[in-house]
Amino acid sequence: MSLLASLDKSHSIADANFNRWLIPPAALAIHLCIGQAYAFSVFNSPLNQAYGWSIPALGWIFSLAIVFLGLSAAFGGKWLERVGPRATMFTSALCFGGGFLISALGIHLKQLWLLYLGYGVVGGIGLGLGYVSPVSTLIKWFPDRRGMATGMAIMGFGGGAMIGAPLAVMLMEHFKTDATAGITETFVVMGVIYTISMLVGAFTVRLPAPGWKPEGYVEKASADKLSGDAFVHVDQAHSAPQFWLLWVVLCMNVTAGIGVLGQASLMIQEVFKDTVTAAAAAGFVGLLSLFNMGGRFFWSSVSDLIGRKLTYVVFFLLGAVLYALIPSAGAAGNVLLFVGLYALILSMYGGGFATIPAYLSDMFGTRFVGAIHGRLLTAWAVAGVLGPIIVNYMREYQIAQGVAKAQAYNTTMYVMAALLIVGLIANILVKPVDTRFVTKEA
Structure with missing residues (x-):
């Protein structure tokens, strides 16, 4: 061949x-x-x-x-x-x-x-x-x-x-x-x-034969996802409000994590000046990478048990609370708590990436999920610009206003918590796709 x-x-x-x-x-x-x-x-x-x-x-x-x-x-x-x-x-x-x-x-x-x-x-x-x-x-x-x-x-x-x-x-x-x-x-x-x-x-890589199902698998009917061979065509997905709500969900989750990830080493050294060395900061970045990676498998697996929507509710509610606690951890000089809070946040940042494809397949079916997922990733591109801008420019502004470097990130953390609340609202508004968008394969 x-x-x-x-x-x-x-x-x-x-x-x-x-x-x-x-x-x-x-x-x-x-x-x-x-x-x-x-x-x-x-x-x-x-x-x-x-x-x-x-x-x-x-x-x-x-x-x-x-x-x-x-x-x-x-x-x-x-x-x-x-x-x-x-x-x-x-x-x-x-x-x-x-x-x-x-x-x-x-x-x-x-x-x-x-x-x-x-x-x-x-x-x-x-x-x-x-x-x-x-x-x-x-x-x-x-x-x-x-x-x-x-x-x-x-x-x-x-x-x-x-x-x-x-x-x-x-x-x-x-x-x-x-x-x-x-x-x-x-x-x-x-x-x-x-x-x-x-x-x-x-x-x-291989594709399953048409109509293939795992042995003993019986699909459970659910109001939260399309069943059987039903699907939404990729060219119709943008017309459904669910696509744009999930776009906001992904964008807010990524924005809240990616900006911090890019400045993690500098941030922990400035917040804990004379306590955290450059070598220790590098270890902090490595730890965040581990939680980013592990969270992708852990949280996406959890979503199989509790559902995608509830998983994102956890991301946004818990994440907002964790971000709001970070300034207090920094002010108290509690390095361990500071690191722990960020580790959990980054696990949910990674989990958001891994859970969104399954969320899309629940909403739009599996037929065009790869194409729909690809288009939704434009939210990542926007977040990749928005997150660093918020973190970097707000830090510069705070320092220019005379705020000490150790406190320069506090307002940013509250902004990140607010963004997660926006994501929470978008997630709560996600409902099953209207039947007028759905196609049923013969």
Whole structure:
């Protein structure tokens, strides 16, 4: 069978004896690779020192990658449903790995624009296609455990930096000589490793045969989700208010976490000046990453038991209380409480990412969930700008007004709590989709 033939959607249909538990590792193979994006900052200082590119200029590489993640997920989701997950994962592997290779050429030629094009644009497209491609497949294979299944894959995206960061540091140290910083070689090796790993996942993935159900599975009727083969077409989803309510739900949850995540190290050092060292702050960031990753699996699994809507009620109510308590923990000098509060917040930040695909499948059915999920991820792109702006600019404003750095984040925490209340209201307003939007497959 030729390569193009093997990528055809019809050739990825599983036979009757296929083990569905092979699908989560295939999804993880993709998400653990593209999760490296969270570790890109490890290259900023070496690139700055070796080539003189400024940190703000280098920061645009990651920003471009996230923008094109959102755009490719939004526009590529419908294509995913048409061609299937294997072709989409294959394309993702070539784009993400190829982005590293184009960037390596840019480093070798000392052309920063090639890093924008490589990692930012081409790699960003690989990020978006790789992020959404396993979701609809996992939901189809695990109709009985939708939250757990998507949590397993999306957990990999949260944990990808834990592999990518030390790998990059180790490779740069290995290739470093008096004549070179070893960054070009590191990008080449990482590009090859990620491409191969993602291709393994792409050719492992299978789709269930039409009408397949897990042995002994009987779908429970529920007013909170579409049942059987009912679905909302991706082009109709935007007309339903549920799509926009869930857009607000995701945007508020991400906004409240992503800005803090980006300033975690600086924040804890300023709040606990002379108490928390730079090394301890790095440990704090690592702990938050662990809770971000673990929360994706834990909370999405919990949503299988208590429902998606109630899970988000917990996120928003508990999160608002935790944010409101943070200024008091800082004022009391209680480092342990401060760290614990943020760890719980970041677990729910990650849990929000992992639970939203299952929430969408409940609302709109499984037929076009990958495409609808891709379009909903535009909320992530907005939150990725909004969250850091709130944290960074409010901090600057507070300091300019004479507020001590240790208290400069207090107002921000109350704003984050308010945003979570907005998300709570949107979540409470989510009702079953009106039947006029629903199609029933024959």
